[in-house]
Amino acid sequence: MLPLWLQWVLWGILKAVLVLLFVTVNAIILIWLERKVSGHIQNRIGPLRVGGPAGVLQSFADIIKLLAKEDFFPKRGDPWVWWLAPSVAFAPALMVFFVLPIGPHLVVQDMNVGLLFIVAITSFSVLSVFMAGWGSNDKYSLIGAMRAGAQLFSYELPMVLALVAVTLATGTLNISEIVARQQGMWLIFPQFLAFLVFYIGAIAELNRTPFDLGEAESELVAGYHTEYSGIRWAMFMLGEYTNLLTSSILVSLVFLGGWSGPLLPGWVWVLIKAYLLIFVAMWIRWTLPRVRIDQLMDLGWKFLLPLSLLNIALTGVYMAVMA
């Protein structure tokens, strides 16, 4: 029998590999799905030629292409910050998965403050954006990073306040517990305002199109990752799509009843709900035009924040009356 510490380490490595595999496979599917959805919305077909039915191997071809690209470093950039930024973009996206249950008991670490942990970790993605913008020493990157930083404050606060109302209603920060509390009724019905605020905030946090001020390609070339190419750029994309997956799974767990559903096993239900939300996010991305930075501020501070505060008040009053 192996010594205890070695067992721990091996278990940890196994879990990490599994999580990494899950994340990567899903990100590859998501990138393919995004191209298909955008193609069909624009009356195109999307990837078709590269391997398999409907071009499902397109993402692998992209990975090979990106690996073969030149590794470029901007001359006057800040090397350490620049080199670290892609990893910092991907690491928090991955870390969230260690507390995110995919099914009943299907979780790496069932943390008591899981929701708080997720909220804290996902805020890190803006750090990577800022590191990339600063390290590139490029005006477009820096403007993009500054915008992303300004964006952070206007969506993060309402988002967290929306989750406060959820915590009030369920009385716990443990995600498995939250799922268990909504066996009778999905939380989206009593907490619709929280769902709305959180979903809008999640799309803003993902830097997806109605709120993609950080990379606004029509104004800022590619925003904060203008100077990145090849596999470093792929890390940013991987982080972005992993964040899309995590936030969709989180919304499906917290608001859509998680793994409660008939017939199919729990993790299938979670993935079905998550992919439905992912589709909606893609639908939104290819429908709505980008907002200006002041419009985003307006939306965050004048609409979402009062809405989430109102929701907390309503939830509090309801809890007090019922108790």
Add this chain to the structure above:
Amino acid sequence: MPAWIRRAAVSIAKGHRVTLDQMLRRPITSLYPEEPVPHFPGFRSIPVLKANEETGKLNCTACGLCARSCPPQIIFVESVVGDDGRRKQWPAFFNLDLSRCMVCNLCVEACPFDALEMSADNELSAYDVRDLFFNMEELAALWKTAPAVRIAGGQKR
């Protein structure tokens, strides 16, 4: 609820309905190499040499008007010179460099003998630029196989 929120929600919902409609529609992309692309009326690609349908001989008399009218100067035509040193009324060679052809139709319009016609063959691409150099026999063969342009002055009466 304030009116502007309702207006925003309605307009967002409308936009999403439009994109969903488009998504459920059949894509307009045509899969070109597998499916043929339709020839649009009036599409021109290369001037080809017409022949008399009864005798099978080319209509061309090697008068050289097409070569003189050609703006990029890509038509090279010379008449046959007989034993007596006089020029005959048929071409010795008729070469055409498609790589520089601007598909202007001026050679067809200049031809007084109805010997040239614009073809609508759109599959003439080649990997080597030398393969875009057509001689008399190739141009005559193209006329027999390729669809011709039937409108926009492509054909003489």
